[in-house]
Amino acid sequence: MVEKVYVAKDKTAIFVCPECGKKRIMDLSSYKNLANSSKVTCKCACGHSCPVILERRRFFRKKVDLIATYTCVVPNLNDTCCEEIEKGILKVKDISRTGLQLELNRLLTLKEGDKFSLKFKLDDKKKTLIKKEVVIRRIDGNRMGVEFFSSDPGDPGDKALGFYLF
Numbered sequence: 001m002v003e004k005v006y007v008a009k010d011k012t013a014i015f016v017c018p019e020c021g022k023k024r025i026m027d028l029s030s031y032k033n034l035a036n037s038s039k040v041t042c043k044c045a046c047g048h049s050c051p052v053i054l055e056r057r058r059f060f061r062k063k064v065d066l067i068a069t070y071t072c073v074v075p076n077l078n079d080t081c082c083e084e085i086e087k088g089i090l091k092v093k094d095i096s097r098t099g100l101q102l103e104l105n106r107l108l109t110l111k112e113g114d115k116f117s118l119k120f121k122l123d124d125k126k127k128t129l130i131k132k133e134v135v136i137r138r139i140d141g142n143r144m145g146v147e148f149f150s151s152d153p154g155d156p157g158d159k160a161l162g163f164y165l166f
Contacts, residue, residue, distance in 0.1 A: 002039070004053045019048035028054065061101075062165055066092040066123060068102065072116030074109045090144075092120055097165060099147040100134065108144075112136050115149055128160040 005013045011029040016022070022044060031038075043049045068090045073083045091103040100118075110116065115135045122128045138145035 002051050002053055004055050005042075007054055007056045013054060015042050015044075015052065017042075017044035017046060017048055018050055020044060020046040022046065061094045061096045063094050064092055064123065066120050068092050068118050068120035070116050070118050072110060072114070090118075093143070095161070095165065097162070099137070099145065102144045102146060104142045104144060110136055110139075112139060118146070122160065122164050124160065124164055126160070128157065128164070130157045130161060132157070 003016075003018065005015055007013045007028055011027065011031075013026050013028055015024045015026060017024075024044070038054045039051055040054060041049055042052050069087065070090055071085060071087050074086045086109060088108070089105065091105070092100050093103050094101045113136060115133060117131070118134050119129065119131050122130060133149035134146035135149050136144060137147050
């Protein structure tokens, strides 16, 4: 199994040798073209080499396959003074502490920076309902990256999401 190593904001990463347990902090600032994740081979002073994935995301992402419904207000293209409610279904493909990756089944009228409401149930024992306001950070083909617009530590959904991820 390939180990994931998270790259910090200061572009350093801590590698732990699976053979001897020795830790090594590496400066990765010279790597200009690191993608969101890159596979590299790490060699320890003990001589052991192992592949690792350098992960640049701030938080762990959990792969899922959940159905979500969305609701948003969009301008009426036929009448500039009114707005319409758009509703539909999306797939949640992964979840992190701060957002989601969604898969679209059709082209939406939304664009980066737009906000909308999202509801989905976790696949935990309680089938916890999560209701979140999100803002679109990235649209790439039929994939959309959204960030949670707000979080409330007292919200049971936010608590359940925290337990679900860890």
